[in-house]
Amino acid sequence: MAEAGAATSRARTSEVRVRQEEYAGWRLSAPVMLLVIVLLIAPTIAVFGLSLTDAELGSSEWHFIGVSNYSDLAGDRTFRISIWNTARFVLLVAPASVALGLGLALLIESSVELKGFFRSAFFLPVVSLTVAMASVWQYLMHPTIGPINQMFRLVGLPAINWLSSSDWVLTGLAVIGIWQATGFAMVLFLAGLTAIDPQLYQAAEIDGAKSPLDRFRLVTWPMLGPTTLFVTTVTMINALKVFETVYTLTEGGPAKASEVLLWTIFKQGFTYLQIGSASAMAVVFIVVLLVLVVLQTRVLDRRVHYS
Amino acid sequence: MSAPPQISFRSVAKRYGATLALKSVSLDIAQGEFLALVGPSGCGKSTLLRILAGLESLDDGRISIAGQDVTARRAADRDVAMVFQSYALYPHLTARQNMAVPLVMRRMNAWQRLPFVGPMMPGRRAVDAKIADKVGSVADSLKIAALLDRKPGQMSGGQRQRVALGRAIVREPKAFLMDEPLSNLDAALRVHTRSEIVDLHRRLGATTVYVTHDQEEALSMADRVAVMKEGRLLQVATPRAIYDDPDHIEVAEFIGSPKINLAAADVGSDGVARLGPTVIADGLGDFHGSVLRVGFRPEHGRIGPQERPGDGEVAVSFSLTRLEFLGAGAIAHGTLATGESVELRVGHDFVPPADSRVFQLVLPIRQLMLFAPSGDRLRTGTSLAAPHAAEAMHG
Ligand SMILES: Nc1ncnc2c1ncn2[C@@H]1O[C@H](COP(=O)(O)OP(=O)(O)OP(=O)(O)O)[C@@H](O)[C@H]1O
Numbered sequence: 067m068a069e070a071g072a073a074t075s076r077a078r079t080s081e082v083r084v085r086q087e088e089y090a091g092w093r094l095s096a097p098v099m100l101l102v103i104v105l106l107i108a109p110t111i112a113v114f115g116l117s118l119t120d121a122e123l124g125s126s127e128w129h130f131i132g133v134s135n136y137s138d139l140a141g142d143r144t145f146r147i148s149i150w151n152t153a154r155f156v157l158l159v160a161p162a163s164v165a166l167g168l169g170l171a172l173l174i175e176s177s178v179e180l181k182g183f184f185r186s187a188f189f190l191p192v193v194s195l196t197v198a199m200a201s202v203w204q205y206l207m208h209p210t211i212g213p214i215n216q217m218f219r220l221v222g223l224p225a226i227n228w229l230s231s232s233d234w235v236l237t238g239l240a241v242i243g244i245w246q247a248t249g250f251a252m253v254l255f256l257a258g259l260t261a262i263d264p265q266l267y268q269a270a271e272i273d274g275a276k277s278p279l280d281r282f283r284l285v286t287w288p289m290l291g292p293t294t295l296f297v298t299t300v301t302m303i304n305a306l307k308v309f310e311t312v313y314t315l316t317e318g319g320p321a322k323a324s325e326v327l328l329w330t331i332f333k334q335g336f337t338y339l340q341i342g343s344a345s346a347m348a349v350v351f352i353v354v355l356l357v358l359v360v361l362q363t364r365v366l367d368r369r370v371h372y373s
Numbered sequence: 374m375s376a377p378p379q380i381s382f383r384s385v386a387k388r389y390g391a392t393l394a395l396k397s398v399s400l401d402i403a404q405g406e407f408l409a410l411v412g413p414s415g416c417g418k419s420t421l422l423r424i425l426a427g428l429e430s431l432d433d434g435r436i437s438i439a440g441q442d443v444t445a446r447r448a449a450d451r452d453v454a455m456v457f458q459s460y461a462l463y464p465h466l467t468a469r470q471n472m473a474v475p476l477v478m479r480r481m482n483a484w485q486r487l488p489f490v491g492p493m494m495p496g497r498r499a500v501d502a503k504i505a506d507k508v509g510s511v512a513d514s515l516k517i518a519a520l521l522d523r524k525p526g527q528m529s530g531g532q533r534q535r536v537a538l539g540r541a542i543v544r545e546p547k548a549f550l551m552d553e554p555l556s557n558l559d560a561a562l563r564v565h566t567r568s569e570i571v572d573l574h575r576r577l578g579a580t581t582v583y584v585t586h587d588q589e590e591a592l593s594m595a596d597r598v599a600v601m602k603e604g605r606l607l608q609v610a611t612p613r614a615i616y617d618d619p620d621h622i623e624v625a626e627f628i629g630s631p632k633i634n635l636a637a638a639d640v641g642s643d644g645v646a647r648l649g650p651t652v653i654a655d656g657l658g659d660f661h662g663s664v665l666r667v668g669f670r671p672e673h674g675r676i677g678p679q680e681r682p683g684d685g686e687v688a689v690s691f692s693l694t695r696l697e698f699l700g701a702g703a704i705a706h707g708t709l710a711t712g713e714s715v716e717l718r719v720g721h722d723f724v725p726p727a728d729s730r731v732f733q734l735v736l737p738i739r740q741l742m743l744f745a746p747s748g749d750r751l752r753t754g755t756s757l758a759a760p761h762a763a764e765a766m767h768g
Pocket residue numbers: 389390392393394412413414415416417418419420421586
C-alpha cells in the first residue's frame with residue numbers, strides 16, 4: 067500500500083519536473099522566438115499579404131486583387147531582364163569565387179609563414195563597407211585613368227568601359243562581386259582544411275599518393291565536401307542579393323544591362339511606389355532563396371556527409 | 374642473426390623543440406620478425422615508428438629497410454604499410470575502395486587514375502581486374518567480404534580495424550607498422566584480434582613493428598620485445614628473456630602484472646647482500662654501504678604458516694593484509710618484515726588460517742633479481758641469475 071503510494075507520488079513529481087522543464091525551455095527561448103517572429107516571419111507574411119493587393123506608397127486606399135500582381139510579373143519585360151541578369155551574375159560570381167577561395171585557402175595552408183598576413187589580407191573585402199569600396203572600384207575601373215585599363219593598354223589590350231558599356235557592366239560588377247566573395251569563401255575553406263584529420267594525409271602518403279593532386283583528390287576534396295556545399299550555397303545567396311554596387315555605381319544601367327532583382331524591387335517599391343507588385347517580386351525572390359537552401363540541406367547534404 | 378636485418382636503426386635521434394623524443398636509438402629487426410615496441414606513454418614509441426615510416430624527419434642517424442638506406446626517402450617510396458590507431462580510413466570510400474587505394478596508387482599510371490577518362494585508358498581494365506581479385510582474396514582471409522560495400526561510417530570499430538589491416542596487407546609491403554591498432558577495441562575483441570594478427574603474421578611472414586603500451590600484448594604477440602623509456606631502448610629481447618631476465622629495474626617494473634616486488638637489500642662491508650638476515654649474494658664489495666634492490670615476481674614465492682626455506686632458498690616474514698580472489702587463483706597483498714608492500718600469486722586453494730596473518734615467504738634465491746642503485750641489473754658476483762642468463766643466451 068505504502069509502496070504504491072510512494073510510486074504514484076514519485077510519478078507525479080517526475081511529471082511535474084517534466085512540465086517545469088518544458089516551461090523553462092519555453093521561457094528561455096522566448097526572446098529569440100519573439101525576435102524571429104517580429105523580424106522574419108511577420109514581415110514575410112506581410113510581404114506576401116501586400117503582394118496580393120494594389121498597395122501604393124503614400125496612398126491610403128488599397129484593395130485585394132488576388133494573384134494579378136504575379137500574372138503581371140510574367141509579362142513584365144524589366145522583371146524578366148532582371149531575373150536573367152541576376153542569374154548570369156550568380157553564375158559568374160559563385161563558381162569563380164568558390165574556386166578562387168579554395169585555391170587561395172590551399173595556397174595559404176601550404177605556406178606556414180604567410181598564413182597570418184594572407185588570412186587578414188583576403189578577408190578584408192568581407193569586413194569592409196561595400197559602398198565605400200565601390201567608389202574605390204569605380205576609380206580602378208575608370209575607362210581612362212583607371213589602373214585596370216592602364217594595365218590592359220600596357221599589354222596591348224583594348225580599354226574596356228567596365229561600368230558604362232552595356233556589354234561589360236555585368237562583368238565589371240561580377241569582378242567586384244568575386245573580389246568580395248572570395249575572401250569569405252577562403253576563410254571558410256581555411257576552417258574546413260584545418261578540420262581535416264592529418265592522419266588521412268599520412269595514410270594517403272603511405273598508400274603512395276605522391277603528387278599534391280593525388281592527395282587533393284584522395285583526401286582534401288572529399289573531406290571538404292560539406293564546406294564546399296556550404297560555401298557554394300552561401301556565395302550563391304550572397305550573389306543573388308547583389309545591390310549596393312548596382313545602387314552606387316550603375317543604377318541598373320546602361321539600358322537595363324545591370325538590372326538585377328533587388329534593384330528592380332527597390333525601384334518598383336521606392337521610386338514607382340508600387341508596393342504591391344514590389345512585394346510580389348520580393349516573394350519570388352524569397353522562394354528562389356528557399357529553394358537554394360532546401361536544395362542544400364535536404365538533397366546535397368546527404369551526399370557529402372559520409373557517416 | 375647472420376642474415377642482414379630487414380630494418381635497421383642507427384643512432385636515430387629526434388628532437389621536438391627542447392624535448393628529446395629519441396636519444397640515439399639503434400635497433401636491428403630481422404626479416405619476418407614480429408617486434409613489439411613497448412613502453413609508458415610519451416616514451417617515443419610512435420615517434421620511432423613514424424620515423425621508420427617516413428612520416429617524421431629525424432635529426433640524426435640512419436635508417437635502412439631491406440638493405441637500402443631510406444633515411445632521405447619519402448614515406449611513399451619506402452614501401453611500408455601502416456595501421457593507425459584511429460585506422461585513418463577514407464570516410465568517403467567503401468571498404469573495397471579503401472583497400473584498393475594502395476594498389477590503385479602504385480599499379481596505375483597517372484592517366485589511368487584520371488576521373489572520367491581514366492577507365493577508358495589502355496590497360497586499365499586488366500589492372501582493375503587484378504586489383505579486384507587481390508582485394509577480394511584479402512577480404513576473404515580477413516572475413517570481411519560481406520562488408521566490402523560499406524563505408525567506414527557504417528562499420529563497427531572492430532570492422533574498421535579489419536579494413537585498415539586489409540588496406541595494409543593488399544600491397545605486400547616490405548614491413549608492417551602498427552601503432553596501437555587494438556587500443557580502440559573493447560577488451561574481448563582486443564584479445565581475439567590479437568591472436569588473429571599473430572596468425573596473420575605467421576601466414577604472411579612479413580616483418581612487423583608493433584607499437585603498444587600494453588605489456589601483455591607485447592609479451593603474447595612478439596618474437597622480440599623492445600622496451601623503451603624516455604626516448605631510449607632499455608632492452609630488446611625475447612618475451613621470455615624480458616620477463617625472466619630484465620636488464621634494468623624499469624624493464625622489470627614495466628613488464629609483468631601484478632608488478633614485480635621490490636625489497637631493499639643492504640650490502641655489508643664484506644660485500645655480501647642480505648635480505649633480512651639471509652645472504653642472497655656476495656662479491657658486491659663495490660656497493661658497500663649502498664642499498665640494492667631485490668626483485669621477485671609475484672609467482673615466485675611460497676607462503677604458508679609452515680613453510681621453511683630449503684636449500685638455495687630464503688625466507689622472510691610476510692604479513693597478509695588482503696586476499697584478492699581472481700577465480701583460478703588469488704593475489705595475496707601484504708607487507709614484508711622490512712616494510713615493503715608486495716603482491717604474491719597464490720593458488721586457488723590458499724585459505725589463510727583465521728588465527729594468523731603472518732607467514733613465512735620462501736623465495737628461491739636463483740629467481741631473485743638484484744638491481745644496483747642506478748637501476749642496472751647486477752649479475753656479477755652473484756650466484757643468483759647465472760643459470761637464467763645462460764638459458765636465455767641459448768634460447
Ligand atoms: N609533433 C610533436 N611536437 C612536439 N612534441 C612531440 C610531437 N610528437 C611527439 N612529441 C613528444 O615526443 C615524445 C614522444 O612522443 P610519442 O608520441 O612518440 O610517445 P608514445 O610513446 O607514442 O606515447 P603514447 O603511448 O602516449 O602514444 C613525447 O614527449 C611527446 O610529447
